[in-house]
Amino acid sequence: MAEPDPKKIGDFVSHSQISEVAEAFRKIAQTAIETKLIVSQSRRDEDVKHIMINMLSYVSRQCTYIAQDVEQPIEKIAWAVRNLFELNLEFRSIQVLQSWKKYIAARARDEVDMLEGILSFADDQETDPAKTLIARIEELKAIAQRNGFDISKRDQTNYRQLAVISGVEQEYLGFYRFYSKFIHPTSWLINASDESKDSFESRNIFYIQGQKYSWDLIFRIKDELDKDE
Template sequence: MVNEKKLSDIVQNGTLEDIEKKLRELQLETVELHNFIIQNNSGDEVDVVLVNLLIAQSEFIEICGTNIHKNISVIALGTRSLYELLVRIKTIISNSEQVKKWSSEAITDNIQILEGILTLGHSDSNEHNTKALNDRIEHLKITRDKYELPEVKQPMPTGNLVDNVGLRAEHDGMYKLYSKLVHPSSFLVNFKESADTKNVRDILLIHAQLYSIAAINSIGNYVGFKKS
């Protein structure tokens, strides 16, 4: 799948405790890289986005590590999120024009969330709140225009990005597994013992390491970071 190096060269097998320790180390490396970019900030908008992506990576590594003995769906969510972050990192590093689209997606997401709140919470008794939410939506649209960001009507699905960063096989293979474990699929609900086996758990945790390392290496090479 992700084949920047041989899998056996860069990830740890062993007990769950061994893997938990490795995930903690990867989280520290992620934070170290984050701090390096902050300390050497060039004002580049790509650097700003990479900092935010590293913060998210650290959080999802922690989710995998702290839930290593717990619900398989939580581990699957953490691993899938690390994969999606890797796709986004590689996309932005390979094409800086993607930064504006990615930034604009945040505005689109925010608008859609506010629209969802309006739909779910609308009533005549909260007219003041409704006006405040609509004002916020308009402010977000003005902000998008101010910074000349492209209007993104729908966030770009991960599957639409993978071909350009060489991760199509990874997506087609692993995403099938993630979708069955993250969502309450018939398999997860009716065959929980088959869904949560040592083999499945090992695959998820190995790939959590793999995605994290690939992201650290990709960003590290881009910003000229060398591990201490």
């Protein structure tokens, strides 16, 4: 598979005027929606199309969120860009491992985690609501097992490992060191002056990275579709 051309991606990235940044993210959101239609009409396996369409929907939502207020607090921008970066890692690793079906199966494991988390708050698991949650957990495990997946144990793969699989570990480490200071209540985020933590330079890093990883994912999806042409 050909790598997306970095120069081509760079041509799409805007970071000059606030109005231009907002328009750039709106353009990504619209392109993601348009690409969903292309995916839906392709000949790819239904599981693959399901993942692509849902990932494009997520890109569109996050980019729309940023575009609606590009001057919102920087930690909000950081959250959205971090999510776009991690989504990009998810897709890259799926491509490398060809783990389309496993990724869909992980949705059931995620729901089990959520339900088990809710159950942990219950003092009595013999109540009707608790029993309903337990029954749903068992149903999800049975469905996964019938489809050849064991979701009884959590997948311990983290985003650094996905970055290694995708061949971008150094990029991950650098970006993680930067954005982690903005998405957690770190001493930097709490104690630094507004001028320091919400600088022009920091915002531009998030604006550029958000566009970069969004366009990269869109290009990768289109490139993946080209395999069937």
